[in-house]
Amino acid sequence: MTSTRPGSRPSGPVTRTGGPLPVDNRALLDGAAVAWLSLDGEPAGAVLLRDPLRHDAPRTLRHLRAAGIRRLLMLTGDRAAPAEEVAAVLGLDEVRAELSPADKVAAVRAEREHAVTVMVGDGVNDAPALAAADIGVAMAARGSTASSEAADIVLTTDRVDRLADAVVIAQRARRIAVQSALGGMLLSLAAMAAAAVGLLAPAAGALLQEGIDVAVILNALRALRVGQGAHPAVTPAAEALIHRFADEHHDLQDVLDAVRDTADRLSDAPGPAALTALEETHRLLVERLLPHEYAEEHELYPALAPTLGGPEATATMSRAHTEIERLSRRIATHLELAHAHGGLAPGQLDDLRSCLYGLDTVLRLHFTQEEENYFSLAP
Structure with missing residues (x-):
């Protein structure tokens, strides 16, 4: 079990209470909280607050299930x-x-009646539930001292996927320990049986026992060998590229907002101001977004291919790059037609809005997939 970390982040700029989608409706659709802003006592706008999902969470949960966590x-x-x-x-x-700390404790105790229960948390409110679980895991990098003191395991990094690593390491260590204990006992029993019937001299038996002990110790030492954990290892060069493109994703959020805002503007008032906004959005696509996608395709994906098992692993993401480029070209064609006819024609608006909203959807989904599947490979 896990709990979301406290704190929220703004999901976008200040939003007007008017327009195509009122703030209350937008907050409901986005699952966001609303912080209203006022100017001289009058409502001026609102900020929507959302608690973002950790990018490494989907990969972590997949590996936890693969490690045998059933629920x-x-x-x-x-x-x-x-x-x-x-x-x-x-x-x-x-x-x-909407659980209180006491509700979390009750839920953990109910789960303990069915199986061994692991609780993961990072806040003060999680501390009682961590103590009530069979195994409490605290995220200490941003968590509270109370949760760390109540937990059985403390993860010192702010990465949930380290929990999957810990499960894999624990399972492997236990498997090796069982192999060593059972193997050593069986070999010793066999040697004693042979000595009992006179097939093994005392001196030879003593040497054989020493050999068995050495074999068991060497097998146990395999637990010290660092294997591939819950996430594939990336090369330093690939890790540097991941950090670079993750930073670019952050910097490109204003481009994504511009695409959506321009589509809204075309729906609201398709006049000269909308054409100006469309021209600015196209400039952002050509100068900033498309070079980013091209660099990902020709630098990041080839660097990640060996880690992910080959170029086929990034094939679907490459298809998204093609669709982004296709929609951008279609928007450029609409601009050429508008310039040729002195403005946006009514017959262009439906297809143009479709292109912009479609591009917004593809980009946001594509960014999320890259962040969860690729960017989460690097600390």
Whole structure:
């Protein structure tokens, strides 16, 4: 089980209360909280606050299930709507929202009646539930001292995928320990049986026992060997590229916002101002977004291919690059037609809005997939 970390981040710029989608409706659709802003006592706008999903969470949960964790729950004090959205994205078995610390303890104790239970948390509110679980895991990098003191295991990095690594390491260590103990005992029993019937002289038996001990110790030492954990290892060059393109994703958020805002403007008032906005959006696509996608295709993906098992692993993401370029070219063609006819024709608006909204959807999905599947490979 896991709980969302406290704190929220703004999901976008200040939003007007008027326009195509009122703030309350936008907050409901996005699962966001609203912070209203006022100027001289009058409402001036609002900021939508969302708690973003950790990029490494989907990979972590996949590996936890592969490691034998059968049931995954989310216990959170947050509202039900964003919690259910997170649960749907991660494929959780159950989500329980708007819980108090006492409710979390009760939920953990109920799960303990069915199986060994692991609780993961990072806040003060999680400390009682961590203590109540069979195994409590605290995220100490940003968590509280109380949760760290209540937990059995403390992860010192702010990465959930280290939990999957810990499970894999523990399972491997236990398997090696069982192999060494059983193997050593069986070999010793066989040697004693042979000595008992006179097939093994005392001196030879003593030497054989020493050999058995050495073999068992060498087998146990395999636990010290660092294997591939829950996430594939990347080369230093690939890791540098991941950090570079992750930073570019952050810098390109204003381009994504411009695409969506221009589509909204075409729906609201398709006049000269809308054409100007469309021209600015096209400039951002050509000068900033498309070079980023091209560099990903020709630098990042080839660098990640050996880690991911070959170029086929990035084939679907490459198809998204093609679609982004196709929609950008279509928008450019609409601009050429508008310049040729002195403005946007009514017959262009439906297809142009479709291109912009489609591009917005593809870009946001593509960015999320890259962040979860590729960028989460690097610390």
